[in-house]
Amino acid sequence: MISPLKKSHVIENTAPLPAGWVRIHPTTALDDRPAGAGLICTGPRKEFLSRLVAGVDSAKEVVLVASFLLADKTLADAMLRAVERGVRVYALNSSEQRLSRATEADGDFDQRMIDEHKALLDRLAGKVLLRSAEHFHAKFLVADPRGETRGWISTANFNKALEDGVELGVELTRDEARALAAWFNHAFWCEAERELVEKGRLSTVAAPPATPAQPPVEIIPGTGKHSTSLRDAVMEMIRGAKRELLVSSYGLEENHPAVAVLVDLAKHGLKVTVLNRPRPACKAAIAALLAAGAKVLAHEKLHAKAIWADGRGLVMTANLAAQGLDEGFEVGVRLTGDRAEALRGVLMDWANRFPWHFQVGEQLSSGISEFCPAESALKDGVRKIAEEHIEKLPPITARDALKLDDAKQPGVAKLLASNGKVLARKLRVEWEVRPPQLPVNAKERRQQRTVTKPSKDGKPVETVESVPYEPPVYDAGKEVFVLLRRPEDIEPARKLADQLNARVVLK
Secondary structure, eight states, X not given: OOOOEEEEEEEEOOOOOOSEEEEOSOOOOOOOSEEETTEEEOSTTOHHHHHHHHHHHHOSSEEEEEOSSBOOHHHHHHHHHHHHTTOEEEEEEEOHHHHHHHHHHOTTOOHHHHHHHHHHHHHHTXXXXXXXXXXXXXXXEEEOXXXXXXXXXXXXXXXXXXXXXXXXXXXXXXXXXXXXXXXHHHIIIIIXXXXXXXXXXXXXXXXXXXXXXXXXXXTSOEEETTEEHHHHHHHHHHHTOXXXXXXXXXXXXXXXXXXXXXXXXXXXXXXXXXXXXXXXXXXXXHHHHHHHTOEEEEOTTBOOEEEEETTEEEEESOXXXXXXXXXXXXXXXXXXXXXXXXXXXXXXXXXXXXXXXXXXXXXXXXXXXXXEETTSOHHHHOEEOEEEEEEEOOOEEOSOTTOGGGSOOOOOHHHHSSSSSOOEEEEEEEEEEEOOBOOTTOEXXXXXXXXXXXXXXXXXXXEEXXXXXXXXXXXXXXXXXXXXXXXXXXXXXXXHHHHHTOEEEBO
């Protein structure tokens, strides 16, 4: 008789987005060819991995390998070939406890990586002398530190990151490689905690027979139990910037002095560009940098740690965080001249091509296609932005069955709130207005009417009777209802409702 009324309303979504990552470019493969001057980017061509393998294959006496994670089969095969040739191979890596904590705390690590790492260590057990410690995080390789020395510092772990990460490698001069070997020796003898003696069995490291010389920090700055020279190099480079700073770091700690100085310099007008990986762990530091005026860009696979400032560069294994610059085992290499310019070229290319831009209050009308809130990781937080989003609202009940169109439009403020849940340039809300029903506790109201009826003797007599309304009328509390039962009663019901200040309802 009276069907529910279908209604809709289209609203331009002008609500600003919360703080988060806005896609500005598609994610494409980055150029992993050598950048020149000994700087190499990782990537599917495996150029950097090939150089590491060639370095191991050419070694005649000693190979030194350090990596937080060690899981690349190609490199492991080269290490085992070296052992078969009589080359002594030593390795440093992080302890299983530290790796497990990293898996729990950071969605970019997973158990598969740990399993691959353990499987490779089992292959090396008894052939490669391997030591570990919770604070070991440096990544590098040195071949023949006393002969035809070759060496590389890597921002990538020696695992799949050498192929699919956004990482950097630096081929070192002979003096730099030998300084790096000194860092290895010091960590191996003085900072290692456990030694892999056979497959699946570790032993505690004994005190060294003698203390090796301190590493030459003026050549290779580092972080160790007795050195913060890498932190000093980072702070000196950042504080000394006068024109421009380019910073790439997987980790950014808001309260670390290095990040605080970046924020301060950006506030005072220095051109600061920060490259990062979108992760909830960095959101506070990223927000502070953006608020200060820095430009913040990101890539799903970025893990490189590097700084370029006014013609000088630094590539390192440490993040801008306490666990890296203040404590741990980390190394870095300073770049000048052509090497620094090569680094600037890489970082600028990344800045121009990185797909994600951190923003606060971005408008959906700007043509963006995807958004990820700052508190979410990309793997489960990316939300596509549509031209129109249709939201089905719960049905509402009109006050009067004959006035469905007068029903108040439902509120949509919550749908348009900047919570990132409704990501469309237009929001179409659809709902249904239903006619009201007679309350279950309603009681029929009858009216008193004077009627004339014949008496027993046939004479007409006036009497008062209680008769129903037509259409029927009901009371429920202080409200009055007119019950509509047939289409032909619509007009009588309307008139009766006006007369009694009642509402028309259905049963």
